[in-house]
Amino acid sequence: xxTAEKNPPVPPVGLSPANLTLPKEGTxxxxxxxxxxxxxxxxAVSMVGLIYAVFIGFFVWLGNGLLIAYxxxxxxxxxxxxxxxxxxxxxxxxxxxxxxxxxxLYVLQAGGMLNAFATRFSGRDFVVVYSDxxxxxxxxxxxxxxxxxxxLGHIKSRHILKQIFLAPGLFFPLAGPAYRRAWESSCDxxxxxxxxxxxxxxxxxxxxxxxxxxxPALNATTFASQLTEERGFFVSLHELTSTYPxxxxxxxxxxxxxxxxxxxxxxxxxxxxxVGLFIPGGNVGGGGGPVAAMMMVVVIGLMAAMxxxxxxxxxxxxxxxxxxxxxxxxxxxxxxxxxENTRGAKTWDEVVGPDKLIKTMPACLAGGKYTADxxxxxxxxxxxxxxxxxxxxxxxxxxxP
Ligand SMILES: [Zn+2]
Ligand SMILES: [Zn+2]
Numbered sequence: 457x458x459t460a461e462k463n464p465p466v467p468p469v470g471l472s473p474a475n476l477t478l479p480k481e482g483t484x485x486x487x488x489x490x491x492x493x494x495x496x497x498x499x500a501v502s503m504v505g506l507i508y509a510v511f512i513g514f515f516v517w518l519g520n521g522l523l524i525a526y527x528x529x530x531x532x533x534x535x536x537x538x539x540x541x542x543x544x545x546x547x548x549x550x551x552x553x554x555x556x557x558x559x560x561l562y563v564l565q566a567g568g569m570l571n572a573f574a575t576r577f578s579g580r581d582f583v584v585v586y587s588d589x590x591x592x593x594x595x596x597x598x599x600x601x602x603x604x605x606x607x608l609g610h611i612k613s614r615h616i617l618k619q620i621f622l623a624p625g626l627f628f629p630l631a632g633p634a635y636r637r638a639w640e641s642s643c644d645x646x647x648x649x650x651x652x653x654x655x656x657x658x659x660x661x662x663x664x665x666x667x668x669x670x671x672p673a674l675n676a677t678t679f680a681s682q683l684t685e686e687r688g689f690f691v692s693l694h695e696l697t698s699t700y701p702x703x704x705x706x707x708x709x710x711x712x713x714x715x716x717x718x719x720x721x722x723x724x725x726x727x728x729x730x731v732g733l734f735i736p737g738g739n740v741g742g743g744g745g746p747v748a749a750m751m752m753v754v755v756i757g758l759m760a761a762m763x764x765x766x767x768x769x770x771x772x773x774x775x776x777x778x779x780x781x782x783x784x785x786x787x788x789x790x791x792x793x794x795x796e797n798t799r800g801a802k803t804w805d806e807v808v809g810p811d812k813l814i815k816t817m818p819a820c821l822a823g824g825k826y827t828a829d830x831x832x833x834x835x836x837x838x839x840x841x842x843x844x845x846x847x848x849x850x851x852x853x854x855x856x857p
Pocket of ligand 2: 842
């Protein structure tokens with residue numbers, strides 16, 4: 457049991473800067489990359505897809521820009537003069553992980569949430585620690601080193617960039633979440649290596665799970681055993697669809713680093729894989745607070761991008777359909793006039809009028825003008841200047857002449 461702070465730190469066994477990233481992260485990367493490339497190629501060959509891509513890209517950029525602006529103006533930037541203890545800890549963790557250009561570190565008040573995240577905007581990396589997490593862990597503790605190391609792991613592995621370019625693959629059921637979980641598992645290894653203290657790393661996790669007051673005193677080994685004791689279909693499904701490894705999984709893996717033994721991997725319910733295949737892996741709003749707000753902007757932008765063209769398409773199609781019905785009615789009237797009078801109508805007035813075949817002239821809802829043509833073989837064909845005729849429809853551009 458690792459709880460007492462007085463114990464000498466236990467460095468993680470078998471970790472070196474060369475093996476912090478788990479091999480399975482590379483395997484999933486290839487898989488998600490192929491899925492993403494397929495999607496981007498599909499998008500590129502369809503012109504509509506390109507418009508979507510530009511639209512989505514714009515909103516991702518806008519949302520991220522707003523998040524960064526929020527950080528730069530509302531959060532506290534850590535430096536040698538501001539929270540110097542935390543600044544020193546961060547510099548040490550950067551050095552330990554071989555990060556030569558330390559990202560900007562910010563402390564953000566986020567309504568009691570215990571969390572941290574890394575992000576990137578226009579070539580600059582950012583690490584953000586929520587203020588309550590800083591209070592819970594302290595500025596110089598191994599727990600804080602673990603958290604900072606974890607976030608630096610995301611930056612060193614370029615996960616933020618990958619999140620954008622591999623977004624289609626990350627959305628893919630099973631593969632996407634599995635890749636995201638591999639990120640987090642790798643980054644926990646970065647954290648443990650940065651802290652050089654497995655007990656401190658585990659305590660940081662227990663504070664995430666049990667809160668700042670009781671978290672540090674919780675029995676981590678007992679908590680880890682929940683991974684093997686609490687199984688079943690829904691736990692398996694939760695694991696498969698989650699973008700984070702479960703907390704019991706993460707604590708189990710960290711504890712294993714203390715001894716160098718292989719971590720336990722309890723089997724999953726096979727049926728959960730089948731159901732998981734239908735649940736997309738798009739759950740990216742895990743950060744909460746400003747990250748969730750940014751995701752809202754992105755989601756609203758996405759919905760607007762999808763809804764506006766789709767709505768216009770439906771609207772244009774229904775206008776055209778209504779127009780064609782009127783054309784058929786007019787053409788039928790011209791045909792009937794010809795039958796009754798053994799000659800064709802010379803003007804519209806012979807067919808349309810209060811005492812004629814059609815009482816009032818129907819109007820195209822898109823403002824088109826009707827013309828009637830007659831040929832010996834096909835009879836009458838009424839055509840609209842906007843929509844064309846039902847025999848020769850114009851491709852709907854939606855513009856009125
Ligand atoms: Zn993470
Ligand atoms: Zn029309």
